[in-house]
Amino acid sequence: MSPSPYLRAVDRDGKTELAAAGSWTASHATELERVIDAVDGDAAVAKAAAINMRGIEAFDTYGAWLLERLIRSHEARGQILPIVGLAERYQGLLEEVRHVNREATDAKADANFVVLTLETVGRGVENLGRDLVMFVNMLGSLCFAAMAMVLKPRSFRLMSAVHHLDRVAWQAVPIILLITFLIGGIIAQQGFFHFRKFGADDYVVDMVGILILRELGVLIVAIMVAGRSGSSYTAEIGSMKMREEIDALRTMGLDPVSILLLPRVVALVIALPLLTFLGSMAALYGGGLVAWLYGGMNPEIFIARLKEAISLTHFKVGLIKAPFMALAIGVVACSEGLKVRGSSESLGLQTTASVVKSIFLVIVLDGLFAIFFASIGM
Amino acid sequence: MNTLNEAPAIRVRDLVVGFGDRVVLDHLALNVRRGEILGFVGGSGSGKSVLLRTIIGLLPKRQGTIEVLGVDLGPANDEAWRALERRWGVLFQHGALFSSLTALQNVQVPMREHLVLSERLMREVALAKLEMVGLNARDGDKLPSELSGGMTKRVALARALALDPELVFLDEPTSGLDPIAAGDFDELIRTLQQTLGLTVFMVTHDLESLNTVCDRIAALADGKVIAIGSISEMRRSPHPWMKAYFQGKRGRKLSPGLSAMES
Ligand SMILES: Nc1ncnc2c1ncn2[C@@H]1O[C@H](COP(=O)(O)OP(=O)(O)OP(=O)(O)O)[C@@H](O)[C@H]1O
Ligand SMILES: [Mg+2]
Numbered sequence: 297m298s299p300s301p302y303l304r305a306v307d308r309d310g311k312t313e314l315a316a317a318g319s320w321t322a323s324h325a326t327e328l329e330r331v332i333d334a335v336d337g338d339a340a341v342a343k344a345a346a347i348n349m350r351g352i353e354a355f356d357t358y359g360a361w362l363l364e365r366l367i368r369s370h371e372a373r374g375q376i377l378p379i380v381g382l383a384e385r386y387q388g389l390l391e392e393v394r395h396v397n398r399e400a401t402d403a404k405a406d407a408n409f410v411v412l413t414l415e416t417v418g419r420g421v422e423n424l425g426r427d428l429v430m431f432v433n434m435l436g437s438l439c440f441a442a443m444a445m446v447l448k449p450r451s452f453r454l455m456s457a458v459h460h461l462d463r464v465a466w467q468a469v470p471i472i473l474l475i476t477f478l479i480g481g482i483i484a485q486q487g488f489f490h491f492r493k494f495g496a497d498d499y500v501v502d503m504v505g506i507l508i509l510r511e512l513g514v515l516i517v518a519i520m521v522a523g524r525s526g527s528s529y530t531a532e533i534g535s536m537k538m539r540e541e542i543d544a545l546r547t548m549g550l551d552p553v554s555i556l557l558l559p560r561v562v563a564l565v566i567a568l569p570l571l572t573f574l575g576s577m578a579a580l581y582g583g584g585l586v587a588w589l590y591g592g593m594n595p596e597i598f599i600a601r602l603k604e605a606i607s608l609t610h611f612k613v614g615l616i617k618a619p620f621m622a623l624a625i626g627v628v629a630c631s632e633g634l635k636v637r638g639s640s641e642s643l644g645l646q647t648t649a650s651v652v653k654s655i656f657l658v659i660v661l662d663g664l665f666a667i668f669f670a671s672i673g674m
Numbered sequence: 675m676n677t678l679n680e681a682p683a684i685r686v687r688d689l690v691v692g693f694g695d696r697v698v699l700d701h702l703a704l705n706v707r708r709g710e711i712l713g714f715v716g717g718s719g720s721g722k723s724v725l726l727r728t729i730i731g732l733l734p735k736r737q738g739t740i741e742v743l744g745v746d747l748g749p750a751n752d753e754a755w756r757a758l759e760r761r762w763g764v765l766f767q768h769g770a771l772f773s774s775l776t777a778l779q780n781v782q783v784p785m786r787e788h789l790v791l792s793e794r795l796m797r798e799v800a801l802a803k804l805e806m807v808g809l810n811a812r813d814g815d816k817l818p819s820e821l822s823g824g825m826t827k828r829v830a831l832a833r834a835l836a837l838d839p840e841l842v843f844l845d846e847p848t849s850g851l852d853p854i855a856a857g858d859f860d861e862l863i864r865t866l867q868q869t870l871g872l873t874v875f876m877v878t879h880d881l882e883s884l885n886t887v888c889d890r891i892a893a894l895a896d897g898k899v900i901a902i903g904s905i906s907e908m909r910r911s912p913h914p915w916m917k918a919y920f921q922g923k924r925g926r927k928l929s930p931g932l933s934a935m936e937s
Pocket of ligand 1: 693698716717718719720721722723724725767
């Protein structure tokens with residue numbers, strides 16, 4: 297192993313001199329820093345006339361910088377510390393570090409806690425405003441692209457839309473069916489368990505039917521789609537943004553909105569009502585099955601009750617909401633994707649933001665629709 | 675420098691590397707001496723990056739032995755690898771900076787991993803490295819996406835040099851730099867080589883740096899090192915590819931003195 301570095305004051309011709317020895321390298325940097333700091337604080341040593349580097353065995357940037365640091369702190373006190381005996385081949389390295397770190401750039405000082413909190417809140421509000429603008433902007437450019445598509449249908453990327461439809465609709469069918477089936481069953485089970493206490497078994501069917509067709513079917517499917525497809529849209533668009541693929545498209549005179557975004561959003565808008573329909577059916581099936589196995593209600597009776605309890609209106613209410621929710625998910629996914637900056641971290645951040653925001657929006661939309669349908673009596 | 679009694683910095687024997695049924699390196703042999711700057715040339719797609727990646731253990735080899743700094747990489751265990759990784763630095767062709775860390779933090783990554791340093795010293799040395807490669811302190815806080823192509827190269831070089839390694843692998847370090855910056859870069863490599871006894875394995879297409887800083891040049895073609903030696907030896911090589919490379923329009927233009935001397 298190479299010997300540890302040291303630095304010591306010695307007497308030479310009546311003058312104090314600092315004698316250096318050992319290896320002044322990266323692997324001994326911590327020891328060396330300690331040695332140098334100790335010397336630097338020592339008043340007697342501070343009067344040293346020179347620093348003698350003859351004894352050192354190895355020297356690298358770390359050693360050179362620490363030596364330079366010692367010399368600078370002497371300079372700051374108005375003293376000059378000449379270096380003697382440094383081997384020829386190390387001179388160049390020392391010369392390199394001479395110019396370095398001249399600008400004062402302290403690590404950022406920690407701000408006051410109150411200021412920090414205020415800053416966070418302020419930035420949050422600002423971002424909220426910007427998000428809103430971006431959302432409207434994205435909606436506008438999508439509508440514009442859609443208009444162009446209507447005027448010139450041949451410009452629409454049909455293949456791309458079909459490809460995305462396959463991904464977001466067809467490939468999602470199994471998982472959507474499974475989840476909604478389970479949810480339908482759970483609701484029915486809970487209904488029977490609690491309604492039975494006051495002998496209202498029959499009303500379980502009303503609850504299951506109305507709840508699923510009006511609210512839960514579409515809500516669960518929309519949330520699933522936001523998590524499953526919205527996130528992948530954001531990640532895809534984001535990584536294209538990261539590698540400047542989107543800029544490349546623009547420079548070739550191609551519009552990223554109509555090429556990349558519109559087919560994706562169109563696919564979502566078509567997919568969500570279909571999935572909602574399938575999901576609602578699976579949930580009703582699950583509810584019926586539980587009613588039979590757990591509640592002891594004959595399937596025929598369940599179906600008869602269901603016919604009485606629900607009407608086409610309930611079914612429509614659920615389906616009408618679906619395309620709007622799809623649009624919200626698509627717009628959020630695209631605008632979050634375009635917000636990705638260069639780093640992989642921002643890709644992850646925007647993908648998370650995309651899912652959180654689109655689920656939030658889906659629920660807000662659902663609330664607005666509830667008010668709307670209530671006031672028009674649907 | 676005591677190059678005579680030490681093992682060569684890199685010693686490759688009989689190396690075969692391929693993908694599927696395409697053999698890229700075919701029984702290749704190469705010696706890099708301690709303390710030299712070896713320029714490595716070869717056509718685009720000839721396998722220079724593949725050789726570099728194989729030597730540093732990123733690609734599997736089919737056959738052959740590789741020794742780096744006297745350590746045989748074949749039987750080396752994890753600990754030996756770690757010790758070795760501490761002693762070399764790598765500059766990848768496309769920079770390969772960590773995109774979520776600032777330039778300064780990128781340089782600090784190897785320091786944090788391999789050394790125990792105080793925060794202050796780490797910051798100062800990292801800034802020093804950045805300035806040595808020609809960046810200023812303000813660039814240290816930029817993220818890789820905010821750097822220009824040449825700046826990315828410089829940060830990557832600073833990171834490769836972070837631990838003051840004994841051996842650095844540079845994959846096209848000066849591509850994307852302006853000629854002045856490329857010249858400064860060559861000078862920096864020279865200084866470091868002289869002061870630290872650095873060995874440099876440099877893949878480059880820059881005839882200027884081949885001319886000015888490289889002690890020796892090796893040429894790769896058909897999966898083999900077809901020639902190795904000083905630039906004037908390269909010029910005399912009868913191999914057709916070498917002729918085209920060093921005596922083509924660009925090759926001749928750079929050092930009229932040398933060509934004139936030879937003719
Ligand atoms: N991971 C890989 N899988 C398959 N083939 C590969 C892989 N990496 C490299 N190759 C092939 O190996 C060959 C050599 O590639 P390499 O990157 O080493 O070229 P190079 O000499 O560095 O060229 P350049 O000067 O353009 O960087 C190429 O034909 C390339 O297609
Ligand atoms: Mg390459």
